[in-house]
Amino acid sequence: MFEQCLYFNTTSLARKLEREWTVAFKPFGLTPSQAFLLRTILAKPGNHQRDLADGMNVTTPTMSRTLDGLSKLGFVERRGSDQDTRGIQVFPTDKALVIHDELNAASGKVTKKLKKLLGTGEFDDVVSRLKAISAAL
């Protein structure tokens, strides 16, 4: 029915990938959204929520709530910004630092598996095209 629909095929694939990554991050007690956000925070501590939201392409309410979750789990800490008292900077806790490498390793494992399944060339090519489409929208 929707074989040629970009929306249908994109969202459908997104659900399949979501299931794949859910399994990968389960040992950490993290959902894919939480895990990817945490990886971003670990890679660059001190980002403002606004920038995190832009970077992950979600709205600020979504970012606010995902951070609530990570905060409750003890993986991140929010501190008021010095430069702009409206803004809030986000930092990883020690608990997050401990799993940093394992988290990246788990991610790398899934990517490797998918690349093997699809072929590295095909994998990279599709990702590039997806990025190009996102940029065009």
Next chain:
Amino acid sequence: MFEQCLYFNTTSLARKLEREWTVAFKPFGLTPSQAFLLRTILAKPGNHQRDLADGMNVTTPTMSRTLDGLSKLGFVERRGSDQDTRGIQVFPTDKALVIHDELNAASGKVTKKLKKLLGTGEFDDVVSRLKAISAAL
């Protein structure tokens, strides 16, 4: 950070497309999920919920609740199957038949816009690849 990640780019694009299609179906009072499901039901009335769930690549609880929504809006009707009394067949109501053409027209309009933006060749190529990846997973 996740420039080369299939999951990240797919889900990110999915969110952007979701926003695009949300606007398109708003005049009908339908969300994209509801609208695509309704189009499926209009195209082939009498499908069982199980088959609809498989076709849309969602779980049965999700299908059940999306149908609850369409049912509450008066667009679909559920009838117990004769062959298998466990099963439930789904039919469009007259209210749905009335908007059938407009719904497809609205969808076609968005697709046309996206094809123009991305180029028809690129569009079709990406969709084919997404389908291939879905099939491989």
Next chain:
DNA sequence: TACATATAGTTGCATAGCTAACAAAAAGGA
């Protein structure tokens, strides 16, 4: 300075999606 506008975050309320647990009916086998 004072007021209007813009920006950062949160909260309320909605849908979409999942897993787990359940009820009911069908299918299969001893």
Next chain:
DNA sequence: TCCTTTTTGTTAGCTATGCAACTATATGTA
């Protein structure tokens, strides 16, 4: 036939996501 297993749907409870509305602070301008 009777019992086990499988299948179909629903319900409960969770996260993810969005929009609208709100608070608080910053910025820009008269």
